[in-house]
Structure formats: structure tokens, C-alpha cells
Amino acid sequence: MKNETCHNNEVLLDAYYDGELSPEEAREYKSHLDQCPECAQTLRDYSSISGSLAELSRELQSGEGISLWPMISSRLEREHSVRRTKPVTRRMFLLRRPAWMGLALSAAAALILFFSGAFQSEKLPSNFCQIENISSPEHNYMIYQDKSDGLTIIWIME
Amino acid sequence: MRIIFCVIVVLFNLISNLDAAYSDNLEVTIDVLEPSEEPGKIAPGIQYLEDKINRSPLKYQNYMELASAFRSIPQGETGKIEFNLRQQLKLEIRPIDLGERKVKFSLKIWSGGSLILESDLTLVRMGTVMVGSPGNPDLIIAISEGF
Numbered sequence: 336m337k338n339e340t341c342h343n344n345e346v347l348l349d350a351y352y353d354g355e356l357s358p359e360e361a362r363e364y365k366s367h368l369d370q371c372p373e374c375a376q377t378l379r380d381y382s383s384i385s386g387s388l389a390e391l392s393r394e395l396q397s398g399e400g401i402s403l404w405p406m407i408s409s410r411l412e413r414e415h416s417v418r419r420t421k422p423v424t425r426r427m428f429l430l431r432r433p434a435w436m437g438l439a440l441s442a443a444a445a446l447i448l449f450f451s452g453a454f455q456s457e458k459l460p461s462n463f464c465q466i467e468n469i470s471s472p473e474h475n476y477m478i479y480q481d482k483s484d485g486l487t488i489i490w491i492m493e
Numbered sequence: 494m495r496i497i498f499c500v501i502v503v504l505f506n507l508i509s510n511l512d513a514a515y516s517d518n519l520e521v522t523i524d525v526l527e528p529s530e531e532p533g534k535i536a537p538g539i540q541y542l543e544d545k546i547n548r549s550p551l552k553y554q555n556y557m558e559l560a561s562a563f564r565s566i567p568q569g570e571t572g573k574i575e576f577n578l579r580q581q582l583k584l585e586i587r588p589i590d591l592g593e594r595k596v597k598f599s600l601k602i603w604s605g606g607s608l609i610l611e612s613d614l615t616l617v618r619m620g621t622v623m624v625g626s627p628g629n630p631d632l633i634i635a636i637s638e639g640f
């Protein structure tokens with residue numbers, strides 16, 4: 336139970352804790368604290384609260400062990416992942432070209448192939464001749480084919 | 494996708510129609526030559542054959558043009574050509590397939606009334622095929638497309 340003098344001494348306790356008392360006043364109040372457990376406990380509470388506040392202040396400055404950091408960290412991670420997805424978005428835009436562009440490219444490729452001769456077969460010799468079948472009932476025959484221009488001579492022999 | 498497919502189909506139609514756009518007739522020139530060992534210049538009418546003959550194994554000194562004929566033969570019909578020479582020559586040519594770059598035709602040759610050659614040939618457009626016919630002297634029949 337606090338006595339009457341202690342009630343008045345709360346102002347003194349604040350001044351004592353803050354170091355605002357003169358050395359003489361501080362000694363007198365110290366002797367009071369030795370005799371008054373309630374005021375001594377109040378002073379310990381002040382110290383405890385002050386210590387906790389100082390620790391919190393240190394943690395805020397270092398960024399460790401506080402509940403805000405995970406939240407901030409996760410937010411930063413989300414923003415980073417959004418930045419990473421931006422190129423994909425651009426690629427998707429490229430893939431969604433207008434339909435006529437695909438058609439134009441296909442037609443151009445087909446025309447290039449057509450006019451470059453890709454659909455045409457190889458060049459034939461100037462006198463290319465293919466004998467599909469041949470017969471000479473009463474004669475032998477000899478066939479000459481020139482390797483360069485393909486000229487074919489069928490020589491029927493007597 | 495359907496439009497691309499249509500473009501491809503149109504291109505293939507264009508390619509295949511190139512064949513169809515060509516002449517429906519087989520146009521052939523037949524020259525009958527008599528080779529000889531007498532030096533001389535090749536006749537003007539067969540000068541287009543000079544280079545071909547010079548590159549062939551035929552090593553005669555000269556070639557005389559005995560006869561020439563041109564026929565335009567519709568597909569499905571048979572062109573008949575007869576030459577009344579020392580040995581009677583008769584040719585029958587029947588177009589089988591007329592393409593853009595090649596023609597396929599059936600060729601029959603009679604000499605002195607006997608069949609000496611029966612053949613189906615595929616010849617490049619503007620190309621020449623030669624047939625040596627036995628006789629005294631031998632004759633050379635040059636069959637050229639498109640002249």
C-alpha cells in the first residue's frame with residue numbers, strides 16, 4: 336500500500352529516474368526508495384519499460400526480429416516477381432500478332448519458294464530422251480545417249 | 494490456317510496448270526538425212542542438227558537432207574508421214590502425254606514395208622531423237638519436237 340508521501344513523491348520519482356534531481360535530492364530519494372518497496376517497484380517498472388522501448392528502437396534500426404520485416408520482404412518479393420513476368424507479357428504480345436500478318440508471311444514464303452524453283456524438278460538436258468519401251472521385230476538395234484545433252488540415237492542394224 | 498491451306502492449293506494448281514496451258518498438239522519436225530563421206534557443208538535446212546551430230550559418234554563427212562516434214566498432231570490422234578525415197582519410209586506418231594517440259598509419244602517406223610522400230614519415247618520439249626534406218630545407203634531420221 337502506498338503511503339501519502341509516496342503519492343507526492345511520484346513527481347520526485349520521475350525526476351529521479353530522469354536524473355533531474357540535485358545530488359542532495361537524489362540521495363534523499365534514494366534513501367526513500369530503500370524504505371518504500373512500492374516506489375522501488377515503480378522505478379523498476381520504469382526501467383523495464385524504458386529498456387523494452389530502447390530494445391525495440393534498436394530492432395527497428397537494424398531491421399531484425401520485428402514483425403514488419405516479413406511483410407515488407409514479401410511485398411518486395413511480389414514486386415520483383417511482377418517485374419520478372421513483364422518480358423513474358425511482351426512475348427505474349429508478340430505472339431498475338433494480327434492474323435493477317437501470319438497469312439502475309441506464309442504467302443510470302445510460298446511465293447519465294449515458288450519463284451526460286453523449289454517446286455520445280457531438276458533441269459533436263461537439252462535433248463533429254465527416255466526410251467519407255469522399244470522393239471524391232473526383224474533387226475538388232477543399238478542405242479547411243481550423249482551424257483551431256485542427252486541426244487539419243489537409235490541405230491537399227493541390217 | 495484455312496487461308497494458308499487455300500494459298501498452297503492455289504499455288505499447286507498454278508503449277509499443274511502450266512502443263513495444261515501448253516499446246517494440246519504434238520508438233521514434230523521429221524528430217525531424213527543421208528550421210529555421206531563426200532566433204533561438203535551441211536544443208537541450211539538441217540543446220541540446227543549440225544552441233545548435235547558433231548557431238549555424236551556419227552563421223553560422216555557430210556549429211557544431205559533428203560526430205561522434211563512437219564506435223565501438228567492432236568492428242569489422241571495418230572500422225573502419219575510417208576517419204577517416197579529409194580527406200581520407202583513410213584512413220585506413225587501418236588501423242589501419249591504432252592507436258593510442259595516433256596512429251597511422250599508412240600513412234601513406229603516402217604522401211605520398205607517392214608516394221609523396223611516400235612517404241613514409246615519421252616522427249617524434252619525442243620529436243621531431238623535420231624533413228625538410223627538400215628539401207629543402202631543408211632538413212633538418219635531426226636525427229637525434233639517443236640520446230
